[in-house]
Amino acid sequence: MSLKFSGSSVNLSKIGFLVADPSELYRELFRRLLHGFGAKTVHEAADIATARRIMKDRQVDFLICAADLPRGHDGGTGADGIELVRGIRLDAQHKQRTIPIIITMGTARRISVGQARDSGANFVLSKPVSSTVFYDRIVWIARSPRPFWENDTYFGPDRRFREPGQKGAPKRRRADKGVLEVVDVG
Template identity: 25%
Template sequence: MANRSAEGAAAQETETPFGALSVLVVEDESFTRMVLAKMLGTLGVQAVHQAADGESALAAVAAHAPDLVLCDVEMQPMDGFGFVRALRASPESRSRSLPVVFMSGRVDSDREAAARASGAALVLAKPVTRPACASRCPMG
């Protein structure tokens, strides 16, 4: 029985790659934000912060100092590209290097090139799944 407990604990550790990271979810649709927050919890994220657009995301980055940002591309009044440009222009070195992962309903070479040019690490197709996030998101 002790071996099963140890194996279970090891399996749980490998299933929670985010460890004690803090993640900011930037998404204009509240239901999608809630689903992403719950999914991140299943990955072991200790703190999930939320913002509805790029402007509120900048304030959330300053307030919570997340380790990773999952950001929708198409939002108003400030979209994901505007958010990342503002983040990278910040005088704070932490903001300039903060990993940002875009989420988009459209993922093609043009969108990926624009994401990288703006300073985002990568683009995940929406709806974002737990396996895609666990395998592709930078873990800090």
Template identity: 30%
Template sequence: MIKNALDNHISVLIVDDQRTMRLILRDLLHGIGVREIHEAENGEAALDVLHDHGLSYPDLIICDLHMEKMDGMEFCNTVRRSDQLRDRQVPIVILTGDQNSLVHEVSRQVGASKVMTKPINATQLKNMMAEGIDYSLEIAQ
């Protein structure tokens, strides 16, 4: 469980096809004390990071829902079925501008720990991390 980014050395993987959004999230995470931040521009690139570059077990993945090549739902579903990450049950937070409750429910069904609606601010991000997201994989098992 991630209780407080300021009290824990945690690793976060940001997955978003928009460079500006990755920079915003990086700044927000730095602002709440997270120092180890990795980035990927889509789900496929994130899987490459997870499998090929030693970041096999991030403490948290923050992933956009709508991306080219591999969207957030497909990425989440793939991670949950991966032999490498399934036992770790890494929390995956899906970010979306879509407020449709069905989209949120389907995201959770494919293994998202939490779905948050954009725009997101530092307080929301810190609160999400402070409340802990270790309940994440009840759905994905």
């Protein structure tokens, strides 16, 4: 499902959201904000196991996932929301592989933001999240979709933001030299 927009707003009424956060308070906050923005379908998960089940059984077009999402009842340790996102993006058979994903985190240290970005998230937001910033990021994703890149260790939106006026900048990244493959998800 692609996001629909007109004027300066985005029509979220037909988008299925999944808010995956261990905090009941944050799940309720995001649910209320999304309903206020016009969303009609907002699913909630407190752990990775529940999030996976909902993504398998329900229409999920957009994921808001906490970086500290616990594993849940499916066993094992060490998994978190970032690993959930990485697993979705790297699984070529996953039906929601290209959905927009926002990762939220309480402490947005540079290394944590880098890990979230490298997992394939479209955006990383630091908690507490203001309603304006949250809505702006959803609109940004709808209005400025970035091409997806794929290699052996990464599948997701182009991690670089293109600034107007940067056309003459030297190409220093490996990706600029054709190492990565651009994937058309449109």
